[in-house]
Amino acid sequence: MxxxxxxxxxxxxxxxxxxxxxxxxxxxxxxxxxxxxxxxxxxxxxxxxxxxxxxxxxxxxxxxxxxxxxxxxxxxxxxxxxxxxxxxxxxxxxxxxxxxxxxxxxxxxxxxxxxxxxxxxxxxxxxxxxxxxxxxxxxxxxxxxxxxxxxxxxxxxxxxxxxxxxxxxxxxxxxxxxxxxxRQLPAAPPVHDPPRLAWPSRPVLLIGVVGFCAVFAEGASADWCAVYLRDVMGTGAATAAAAYTGFALAMATGRLTGDRVIARFGAIHTVRTGAAVATAGALLVVVARTPLLGIPGFALIGLGIATVVPLAFAAGGRAVPHAGQGIAAVATVAYGAGLAAPGAIGAIADVASLPAAFVVVAMLTALFGLGAGALRSGTDSQRSSYGR
The missing domain is CATH 1.20.1250.20 (MFS general substrate transporter like domains)
Structure with a gap:
């Protein structure tokens, strides 16, 4: 042992x-x-x-x-x-x-x-x-x-x-x-009847949608936070760059400490709490007109979304017999947001404003909180004991 x-x-x-x-x-x-x-x-x-x-x-x-x-x-x-x-x-x-x-x-x-x-x-x-x-x-x-x-x-x-x-x-x-x-990874044997490429099941698609919402918020914040501070708050380049630094450090910190939180409170509760934190951060960004509020707002978004994609991958892998197939399906749906987010935020900003675009981000972070129960299909009902 x-x-x-x-x-x-x-x-x-x-x-x-x-x-x-x-x-x-x-x-x-x-x-x-x-x-x-x-x-x-x-x-x-x-x-x-x-x-x-x-x-x-x-x-x-x-x-x-x-x-x-x-x-x-x-x-x-x-x-x-x-x-x-x-x-x-x-x-x-x-x-x-x-x-x-x-x-x-x-x-x-x-x-x-x-x-x-x-x-x-x-x-x-x-x-x-x-x-x-x-x-x-x-x-x-x-x-x-x-x-x-x-x-x-x-x-x-x-x-x-x-x-x-x-x-x-x-x-x-x-x-x-x-x-x-x-070379130190476990030498898992190949599967004799490997999975074929197939349309993801409904539970896997729902898990992918949860990941999509988080990745959209990540892409929107990473690509637009510095522009947001420059255009909306009129800051200099150095202060604008600090918004991305705060966002990235908060997300890295949330991921590095996330396993202990998940073990204590469970995946679903962690995602719901993260959604509340990220939504609060997005709304703070919407109303902020000074970097003293804007930078913490972006940091809260990073902290709130930190564990969502790792948990979505884990849930997707457990939701089907072949983990790699589930993870691939969730990643394909979720990372589609990486394509959609920058252009969507820019389009909304052109039609309305950047603050209005981050209202959409707040809606999506709230949505992955509401959809957190989808992770249960890959946790409680499968082999994990910490997906409550």
Whole structure:
């Protein structure tokens, strides 16, 4: 029993390290987008179009990944996909034209989504063996990786380091780190009759809608918080940037501490409380006309939504016989909000105003609280004892 617990704990550390690597790839790329834009001479419209391509790649690739992680050993699939995703970090900076940039970003996004499904499936399997929640902490590890990757990227950009050298070097480092971590994952055997690609069941779709609402609030806040402070409150660039910092730190903190909260109060109560916190934050943003209220408002949104996506993934994985298939379905629905949110907020702001757009965010955060009971289909009625 002690040996099994030690092995499972080692696997927990390993999958957390894989999440860190995945986050570091994303954080590294984000910091060098301005360099790529300047090198290729892209307009704002062309850059915006190019940055939609990774999300499209992920949405196209994720549905098929659920079957892949069951057809072959989960550890093998995770090792291969995290290596390919880390290696793809070098591609965007090497693109010689807008067309090739889109091709590179399509591969980057598809591999990001596939690796995401694989590592979340591994995380859920380890959570089952441990008998306690770890998914929120794993997503917190992803946030930490993003912060580390972006910090290194900021230093590289400040030193005016060529992004081809920076991203190429980071790709090599993260490929090696990902392999060292993934080799410690449990060697789950393949399923002899793996699931076929199929339309998600109603319970899984409802769980996906809960995730969609949270991801929409995340995307809206991350992409628009600095603009909100500049346009609505008339702040300077540094103060506006602090809104994103507050949001990101609050969300990372909520994820890193979320497992203890979930273990104590249960998934459904945690999501409902998070919905109340996020809705209060969104409404505070709506009425705020000073950064002293606006920044805490965005931080409350981040804190409130922090555990929702990890819990939705876990519930989706438990709602069907093959966890990877459920996670892939929930991720596809939820991450669709990543495509919808920036444009939807901009459209509402054009027609009405940015505060009016965040009324919609408040409505969606309240909605995932009302829909929190959907998580029960993947918790209480399945194998988990903490989904109350």
């Amino acid at each position: 002690i040996a099994r617990a030690t092995t499972t704990d080692r696997s927990h550390v390993a999958v957390a390290a894989v999440f860190v690597v995945h986050g570091a790839v994303n954080g590294s790329f984000a910091t060098r987008i301005p360099w790529i834009r300047e090198r290729l001479g892209l307009s704002a419209g062309a850059l915006g179009l190019a940055l939609l391509v990774p999300a499209l790649g992920a949405l196209l690739a994720m549905p098929a990944t659920g079957a892949l992680v069951h057809r072959y050993s989960g550890r093998t699939v995770t090792r291969v996909l995290i290596a390919l995703f880390a290696a793809s970090l070098a591609l965007p900076a090497l693109a010689p034209s807008f067309g090739w940039l889109c091709v590179a970003l399509l591969a980057y996004g598809a591999l990001a989504g596939m690796a995401d499904i694989a590592m979340n499936t591994q995380g859920l399997a380890i959570e089952e063996h441990l008998g306690r929640p770890i998914m929120s902490g794993l997503h917190g590890a992803w946030s930490v990786g993003g912060i580390v990757g972006s910090a290194i990227g900021v230093l590289a950009a400040h030193a005016d380091l060529d992004a081809r050298i920076h991203l190429g070097t980071m790709a090599i480092i993260l490929v090696v780190a990902g392999q060292l971590a993934a």
